[in-house]
Amino acid sequence: MTLSTQERLASAAGSPSRPRGGGRLQASGLPWILPALVLGVGLIYYCIGYTGYISTLNWDGASPEPLSVGTKNYSNIFGDPVFWKAITHTVLFFVVTFVVQTALGVVFAVIMHSHIKLAVLYKVIIFVPVVLAPAIMAPVFRQIFAANGQFNWVLDHLGLGFLAQPWIGQESTSLPVIMAITIWQWTGLTFVLYYAAMSQIDQSLIEAARIDGAGNLRVLWSIIWPNLRGTTVSLGILSAIGALKTFDIPWLVTIAGPNNSTQFLGTYIYQMTIQLAHVGYGAALSIILLIVALVMAIILQIVARERTGRR
Amino acid sequence: MFEVRRWWSKGLLQLIATLLVLPYLFPLIAMVQGSFAGDGWGNYRDVILVPGFFRFFLNSAIISGGVIVLVYAVTMLAAYGFSKLRIRFREVYFWLLLACLTLPEVVLLTPLFTTTQAVGLFNTYWAVILPLAALQVPFAVLLTRNFINGLPDEMFEAARVDGASSIGGFIHLVIPLTKPIAAAVLIFTLIGAWNDYLMPLVFLQSQDMQTITLVPQFFVGEFSNDQTKILASAVLTAIPEIVAYLCLQGLFERGLSAGAIK
Numbered sequence: 219m220t221l222s223t224q225e226r227l228a229s230a231a232g233s234p235s236r237p238r239g240g241g242r243l244q245a246s247g248l249p250w251i252l253p254a255l256v257l258g259v260g261l262i263y264y265c266i267g268y269t270g271y272i273s274t275l276n277w278d279g280a281s282p283e284p285l286s287v288g289t290k291n292y293s294n295i296f297g298d299p300v301f302w303k304a305i306t307h308t309v310l311f312f313v314v315t316f317v318v319q320t321a322l323g324v325v326f327a328v329i330m331h332s333h334i335k336l337a338v339l340y341k342v343i344i345f346v347p348v349v350l351a352p353a354i355m356a357p358v359f360r361q362i363f364a365a366n367g368q369f370n371w372v373l374d375h376l377g378l379g380f381l382a383q384p385w386i387g388q389e390s391t392s393l394p395v396i397m398a399i400t401i402w403q404w405t406g407l408t409f410v411l412y413y414a415a416m417s418q419i420d421q422s423l424i425e426a427a428r429i430d431g432a433g434n435l436r437v438l439w440s441i442i443w444p445n446l447r448g449t450t451v452s453l454g455i456l457s458a459i460g461a462l463k464t465f466d467i468p469w470l471v472t473i474a475g476p477n478n479s480t481q482f483l484g485t486y487i488y489q490m491t492i493q494l495a496h497v498g499y500g501a502a503l504s505i506i507l508l509i510v511a512l513v514m515a516i517i518l519q520i521v522a523r524e525r526t527g528r529r
Numbered sequence: 530m531f532e533v534r535r536w537w538s539k540g541l542l543q544l545i546a547t548l549l550v551l552p553y554l555f556p557l558i559a560m561v562q563g564s565f566a567g568d569g570w571g572n573y574r575d576v577i578l579v580p581g582f583f584r585f586f587l588n589s590a591i592i593s594g595g596v597i598v599l600v601y602a603v604t605m606l607a608a609y610g611f612s613k614l615r616i617r618f619r620e621v622y623f624w625l626l627l628a629c630l631t632l633p634e635v636v637l638l639t640p641l642f643t644t645t646q647a648v649g650l651f652n653t654y655w656a657v658i659l660p661l662a663a664l665q666v667p668f669a670v671l672l673t674r675n676f677i678n679g680l681p682d683e684m685f686e687a688a689r690v691d692g693a694s695s696i697g698g699f700i701h702l703v704i705p706l707t708k709p710i711a712a713a714v715l716i717f718t719l720i721g722a723w724n725d726y727l728m729p730l731v732f733l734q735s736q737d738m739q740t741i742t743l744v745p746q747f748f749v750g751e752f753s754n755d756q757t758k759i760l761a762s763a764v765l766t767a768i769p770e771i772v773a774y775l776c777l778q779g780l781f782e783r784g785l786s787a788g789a790i791k
Contacts, residue, residue: 246614246615246616247609247610247611247613247614247615247616247619248610248616248617249610250606250607250609250610250614250695250699251606251607251610251611251616251622253602253603253606253607254603254604254606254607254626254666254670255607255622255625255626257599257603257659257662257663257666258603258626258629258663258666258667258670259622259625259626259629261659261660261663262629262632262637262663262664263625264640264644265636265637265640265641266632266636268639268640268643268644269636269637269639269640272639272640279639279642279643322549325549326546326549328531329531329542329545329546329549330546331531332531332542334539334542334543334546335543340546340547340550342775342778343550343553343554343557344550344553345774345778345781345782346553346557346771346774347553347556348785349720349724349770349771349773349774349781349785350724350767350770350771351723351724351726351741351742351766351767351770352724352726353724353726353742353743353745354741354742354744354745354763354766354767355556355560355763355767356745357745357749357756357759357760357763358556358559358560358563358760358763359556361559361563361756361760362555362556362559368555368559368562368563372555402552402553402556405553406553407785407786410782410785410786411786414786434531437531438531459630459631462631462633463633463634463635465633465634465635465726465727466726466727470726470745483633483635484633484635487635487636487638488635488638488727491638491639492638492731497639500638500639501639504635504636504638504639505636507633507635507636508631508632508633508636511631511632511633512628512631514631515630515631
């Protein structure tokens with residue numbers, strides 16, 4: 219995913235391009251990469267192939283003689299309203315979490331670079347959620363956002379009691395809660411990356427701008443932000459893939475509900491395959507998820523290349 | 530970055546920072562506070578006294594350890610092969626591996642379920658270690674290969690002229706020189722394996738095999754939905770992660786952000 223970034227950086231750093239064959243080490247490298255290929259490619263492609271086969275069956279996972287149905291599972295999916303709901307949620311989820319995390323990450327990074335007090339403590343607080351398992355935090359968030367939970371308690375004490383509502387118990391607010399939890403969890407990573415990227419910005423650029431009379435916000439918008447583009451693109455790719463993989467939080471906090479309002483592809487596949495034993499249908503969903511992920515990765519890769527080419 | 534000279538603008542920036550950080554602290558406070566509701570420390574005592582509570586930690590440690598060893602071994606070998614040795618169709622293999630980066634683990638469920646049952650690996654550590662390692666390997670190889678690409682070819686040439694085999698080059702050059710990137714691989718593999726929920730959920734059915742990510746669920750059954758004790762168990766399972774992070778801050782931040790750029 220991040221290959222282009224890395225290749226670009228490597229070539230920018232002036233590392234010599236490696237000659238192909240010829241005077242290089244003569245030993246064949248195939249035995250060296252074989253274990254990784256067997257484990258990675260072997261296991262994963264075997265699973266994908268197997269899933270592809272199952273996706274043409276009408277199978278409950280246990281019956282010894284599954285019924286072959288051709289592409290019926292796939293045509294059913296396209297008429298399945300829950301599938302389209304899951305797709306819509308994934309797109310919305312990606313856009314919102316990515317935009318908010320980017321904004322917060324940049325703001326935190328700028329502030330922490332501005333000699334404030336307690337910066338180390340703040341950094342630790344923002345980063346701790348990254349290392350905590352979503353599965354462990356899920357019950358905490360169930361409690362916080364419950365009708366009598368701490369979030370409503372805080373609203374009450376801020377004089378915003380009229381906003382109090384059963385956040386995870388109703389369709390209108392359940393998806394935003396899932397997004398909020400995800401943002402809480404991953405801002406730390408965004409922040410650390412932007413923080414590192416900002417330390418690489420040439421200070422003389424910023425000083426020159428200041429001498430020309432640019433204020434803080436002007437410097438942020440015209441100098442700092444454009445210099446962070448590489449980081450932003452990488453984070454975009456990461457969030458997009460993350461959005462497609464979303465499972466733990468919506469499953470454990472809202473069980474993909476109420477009424478499918480927090481249904482994602484991952485949770486839907488799990489429900490279909492494990493809970494309802496529609497294994498063939500779940501497999502077809504998996505294949506579609508896989509195709510979407512691959513196509514998206516390729517598109518993002520191309521977009522990222524064009525962007526950086528233009529610079 | 531920002532220039533703040535006057536006391537009031539300094540104060541304003543500090544205030545903004547504090548207000549922005551508070552929501553990040555809030556769930557942690559809510560967790561700790563909730564875990565003391567009702568019985569106070571008694572909640573913790575009840576959780577610890579549940580037979581087999583430490584078994585969850587042991588299982589998570591065994592699985593994470595297994596994944597790390599496996600990922601490290603195959604990654605180092607493969608990255609060296611891809612970077613410094615001759616392989617026909619090298620890029621084809623590499624892209625086959627990279628395509629796995631986008632793979633959501635839920636896609637693996639059904640085939641792994643039937644296969645592990647067929648070969649008798651179901652409900653063993655291997656049923657979780659192997660797929661988790663397989664999912665981590667592509668990215669680990671990508672990172673490490675790029676790192677080894679940065680090591681000069683001449684060094685390996687010189688070693689070869691001095692009579693070192695490719696195995697010698699691996700042991701005496703690659704292993705010691707890749708320590709920085711190995712640390713990053715170690716951390717994101719650890720976090721990935723330790724925090725994984727779906728694989729243990731599906732493939733580890735018996736109670737003495739389960740990992741810490743299944744603890745909350747286990748206690749929902751154990752304490753018939755007594756929230757305070759569930760939160761106490763959440764605090765206890767979060768502590769090792771927070772302590773590990775605080776001890777190795779730099780390593781964690783570098784390791785996890787290696788996931789985005791280098």
